[in-house]
Every structure is written in structure tokens, then in C-alpha cells.
Amino acid sequence: MSALLTIDRMSIAAGERQLVRNVSFSIAPGERLGLIGESGSGKSLTALALIGLLSDAMMATGSILLADTEVVGARERQLVALRGPVVATIFQEPLTALDPLMRVGRQIGEVVRRRMRHDCVSTSSQQVQARVLELLARVSIPDPERLARAYPHEISGGQRQRVAIAMALAWRPRLLIADEPTTALDVTTQADILKLIGQLVEEENMALLFISHDIPVVAAAVDRVAVLKQGELVEDGSVGEVLQAPNNGYTRSLIEAARTFDRALGRLF
């Protein structure tokens, strides 16, 4: 099966400054890849580049082939067709991803309606409403009717992230990008959201690009990891390979740091 996403010698520059250098990796349909790196390593830029959302001051070169469409140099029209049906994104801070003035149900409904239009299916508002409630139930929100009427500020951080996931899911995308989706959440909420993402990715047969600096979190969410350091890809392998026998010195030091914290927790639970 051919890859859903193939990034080939992609670089991103802001004027003279090279922010990402010659990065190549690919994701097969249904595959879960983790992109690990510290702040400033270029991991979020890479995600933005592949949906054509880099700011005007930045330029991507090389090739990003997403569902057989070349993203580098693509026209806005082509990109719009990719965003949503092919790739949907959830971000770290769900509060900024949601419109504060619109009830949660309507925000999800908007996406549902656009997806139905995309499929050339005519819609009634009852159908949209039913699908919104179905999506909220899918992301394990206990009282979908009540939550659909809430504004983003009225619900907790964990529920906001569930809503953001429901919006991404409404597109039925082939690739889900999750950019630090649990960094702003409490540990117990993080565990719930990770479980939810894992379950949905499997049920919907979506591919996943999971971006995080937190190695144990990434290891729990994906099958394969790539490590970025100062804009360069220094490692790409299965979670087991990379954790047990990292090729690169930088990856080794990161894993050693993660192990120090992990060891402190002991073996008993």
C-alpha cells in the first residue's frame, strides 16, 4: 500500500534562517507516528507545513506528498480540499482552538455540515444535530445534549479537548495530527484522552501524527517514532528499537533523562 504522507527532503526557512533541514519521513494509512523534539526543534513547523499553514514569512522547499497531492507550492484551493477530509489537527490548547462565542454543538455542527457538503449529501438540521450528539458520545462526553449547548468557557479543559477531538473526527480524516494534545491537561485527564485518541484512531482506521516532547506519552500513543533536533531528523524507528537502542547520541540523552524520571517512580505500580 502506498504511503498516505511522504515528506522528502523538506526544509523550512524564514529568510536566511533554516528552521527545518532536509527532513524525510512517511506515514502509511492507519500508521501511528510520534514526532519527538524539544521546543524549537521544528516539530510543530513540520506539522504546519504539511497542511500548508506556514506563516507567509516562512518557506517550505522539497516535497510533501499528502494523499497524492503535492503540498509544497500548492494553491490555496488544493490545500482547502486536503484540510479536513484528508487531514485534521488537534492542538495543545483547546480553548484557543474553539470559538468562545459559539456554542460547542454549533461549532461541531459546522464541520459536520461541511463534511456532508463535501460528500454531496444534502443535510437537514436534524441530521446535523443527530450527528453532533453522536460525535460527542463517541468522545465519551457523558451528557451530550447538555454539553452541546455549552460555551467553551463553561466546560473543563479535558472536555474542551474532547470537543476539539469530536470536531476533528467530524471530518472523518485519513490522518489525524495531534500537536501536544495532552500537555495542558492534568495527569488523570491526560490518561483518559490518550486512551480515547488510541481507540478512535483504531476504530476509524486513521493514521496518526502525534507530536510531543514527552517520551512516555508518545510511547503510549504510537508504533513508530521520529526524533527532531534543531530542525534535523536524527532518528526514525519503531518505539521498541528507539527506546532500547537509539542510534543517535541526542536521542540517547533524551531517553536517559526520561528513564531517570521513570526509575524514580519505582517498579511497583
Add this chain to the structure above:
Amino acid sequence: MSFIQVENLSFRYDQTRTIIEDLSLSLEKGRNLGIVGESGSGKTTLLRLLLGLAQPSAGSISIDGQVLDTKNWQFMRDFRRRVQAVFQDPYSSLDPRQAIFDIVAEPLRALKIDVDVAKAVAEAATAVGLPADAAQRYPHEFSGGQRQRIAIARAIVARPDLVLADEVVSALDLSTRILIVDLLKALSTSVTFVVVSHDIALVALLCPDIAIMEKGRIVESGPTEHVLSNPVHPYTRRLLASTPRLP
């Protein structure tokens, strides 16, 4: 008599919103205490009370047997020398317009401590591993980890007994985090830390004692090793089960 004794402490904004409820704990010099809880558990409020930045609604905090009295300015001046703090965000906790020397020297000036300022600042800067030329530079020239070192230097410059560390590594990358943990460990020989965090692993690395907070109460406390290996309270168990582990 414990060094710090917190007795039946409560804090509420009004009748319906109780943030801290009937909380007691004690702290000995030389034994770091970790306070672990999620957002909304009241850990930051507890920290504010411990710093004398808020008034308890009921109960008391005492240091070496003396009750913390925020209205007694003479007592507070001595208290502020003995109890210092480091906060989460090294980007907002340092004045961008002051040189590092002035930032680190601030507690000495504010508390009118009669020491050789230049010598004390140099010692604090060395203790936290800041480069020799740091003193005349400004915060924007430093990375997050270096800034946190500056904040730690400021906290220890007046030679306090106790430093309250509120989520001090949460904003840092993993590889920087481990360096700051090593630093705090090294400093623990001369100062006692209260480490407030949602990160159990951080507390386990730094603190022989742990207290787990939920909804304004301490639900479980004791030696860290013991609590981690035999968690009794359901909330502690859930917290531990939720903590992501390396395979």
C-alpha cells in the same frame, strides 16, 4: 517542635467556595517535602498561604514555633529572608529591565540584609552554575533553563531555610529539566525545598516525603517511597495509574 507546622488550615473565598479545608502538615529542616495535586486541588493556594501572601480563614502556620503573622512587619521581614520561592514560568518571574546582578541582589536590598552584596550574588550565581559573565546581562539573553537558574539564585541569595518551588521544571524541556533537578538536589544539602508539582516523578527524585492533595485536603502523606509502593487512597492510586511510564 517542627520547623514548619501547619495546623487545621482553611482558606475560603466565601461560604460556598472552600479552597483549603482543615489541612495540617509538618516539615523538618533538611527533609524536602513534595506536594502533589492536579489543577484546582488547592496546592497553589497552600503555597500562597505558606509564603504569607494570603490570610488563612482558619488555622495557623508557624515557623520554629512562631505563628506566621502577616501584619507584623518586623516578623515578616525575617520570615521573608527565611522563606523564599521559585515559580513556574521563568519568562514572567524575572524583570526584563534589570540586569541579572540586580535581579539576584533584590532580596538582599528589599530585606535590608547587611552583607557584602557583590560577594553574596557571586556566590549564589556560582552555586546555581551561571556563567561568570551573567551578572551584567539581561533576562532575554538567557534560555528557559538558565532563567530558572537565575530565579533559583535569587531565592537562595539571602540564605533562606526554606524554598518553595512551584512547578519549577514544568515549562522546561526534558534535557533541561534533568539539569535543574540535579541542581535542586545539590542545593538540598544547604536549604530545604517544598516542591509543589503535578509531576510525581519529579517529587520522587527530590523529596523523601510526599503529600497528595485533592480538593483542598491532603488525602495521603508519608515517606515518598512508601506512598508510591503502597498507595492507599483511591485518588493516589488513580494518579499513579494515570502517570505514563516507559515500556
